[in-house]
Amino acid sequence: MAEPLLEVKGLKVRFATEDGLVKAVDGVDFELERGKVLGIVGESGSGKSVTAMTLLGLTRDQNSLFEGQVLYKGQDILTMPESQLRDIRGNEIAMIFQDPMTSLNPVYKVGYQIVEAIVAHEAISKKVARRRAIDLLKQVGIPSAEERIDSFPHELSGGMRQRAMIALALSCNPDIVIADEPTTALDVTIQAQILALLDKLRTDFDSAVILITHDLGVVASIAHEILVMYAGRVVESGPKRELFYDPQMPYTWGLLGSIPRLDRPKQEKLHSITGSPPSLINVPVGCKFRPRCPHAFDRCTDEPELVNRVESPDHFDRCWLSLDDKRRLRGETLAGEAVA
């Protein structure tokens, strides 16, 4: 494979606030190849959405500080002038947001909002753009698209709105689609449809997808690689199979254990990670997960590097526990979870 489509190197994003410097993203590295789906998983406040927004330069502000590089086709998005960035936004990298109820402008028709994006990037007439918008709405599975194009967002159901949002994101045939919690605000039955749609469109449009979610169940179906984030940094990353069958970080176990499962004996209570994510202003010393980790020991006051510790070469994690300890403790946490 040649040069990756997107390469993020040592990305740090900080926001100066009245309470202090918020270290929203604190060292994130990954690569994304054409046609791949990367899942970024973590709790609220783990920095996953800020990472996503930064990939489009949407976190730029007088109070934001950036470090590292975000290379899109070899060009650094962090230092790119705003006008050049605008040509990329929506055109080469597009974004789907969490809440389709609020992400479309309520006073404009759906078609208008899609056409607006198309004519912002391509020198074509509104009429041609409108025809393309109808095709897009058909492709994302909106019935009677010719009529729906003149609907206002509030006239569509949540699932339809998210489909319209996806059509908007695909309107300029982008290389990368960033989907920030695209299914969180939707009914469970619609969630699966939207995920399947995203996966199908990825192949149709030959795009790469970054799927951001707090729900490992969502990435399980379509992601190729998974990045687990905690307190602004990557704590574990690897191919999907590795992450699900041989998770190394106690944090990842916690996330996996908190998914309800039908194929396991019924437990009294669903597993939950105790405590809440740390403040991003006063970040804990050492391993960031240490204050909440039931298996922390003295070594955890030094922060472990994100390195490969298992046999599989692409699997990285930040945990000092020995492999034997991990396998034993993990079994307890996941209560009957099969150990690969």
Next chain:
Amino acid sequence: MGAFIVRRLLGMVAVLFVVSFLVFFIFIKIPGGDPASRMAGKNPLPQNITNIRKQWGFDKPFYIQYARMMQKAGNGLLPGKHGEYDVLRSFDTRQDVAHEIKRGIPATMSLCIGAAIIWLFFGILVGVISAVYAGRWSDRAITTVALIGVSMPVFWLGLVLRFLLAEKPNNPLFPDGGYVGLTQDPVEWAHHLILPWFCLSILFIGFYGRVLRSNMLDVMNEDYVRTARAKGLAPKRVLLKHVLRNSLIPIVTLFALDFAAVLGGGAILTETVFDLKGVGWYAAQSVGGLDLPPIMGVTLYGAFFIVLFTAIVDILYVWLDPRIRPS
């Protein structure tokens, strides 16, 4: 839509009834409000007062007096000749109230329409600039100026403006009050109105600017504005088409009601200070003389505009915000 209009019209009648009845009731209850003794002049004979009372119908029960007054007010709107006592007439001057209000309309319209254009334009400009530069020194400067504008009472500002710009003995920049008809001399018309326009607008500019600023700052944080930016739209387009468009919806309500109020004779202070003989000036005169028929006339006239513009806003809203349907 038809049902909506019918309901609105019925509502309008109800509002006009309540407003006029309240005005009438307050008037007959205030001390010194007996019009007959006032009309009879100083040291009148009791017989004189009784005569006036009979002639003007003040001896009738109050609800009959009210009904009669409403009938007269209605007659004033109908074309054709009416009898001496069949139209609303001032107790003091015996002038036809409808006629007097009509005479004041050109001055009031000129003042209000001109001022409304100015305050809407500059109010939006101030709001947009201070929202775009929120937190920076230019925002602070504009906010301070707007606050000063809001805090200046019209009667004070008007007098200061007159003193500084219109009352210089040699070469005053502006004429000192008065009104010249637009058809009579357009240049003098504008020349006479510049100070009143400015004076009436300044308060609204400050107020609208501040409301719009906070609306815009709220809308800027909306998800759909982020979507617009993520689409790669130019900042100007995001600002005007997405932020401003949504922020203006509440401004429309404010504007319609304020405009209706000044148009209906609410610009009393400005008209009085600058000696513009409009509807507001007429209202001030009548209130000073406890002269019920003109007060009633101006009240009905003003209430009519308020109700009318409220209905217009409701219809406009359907177009401004598609989520709203007339129900």
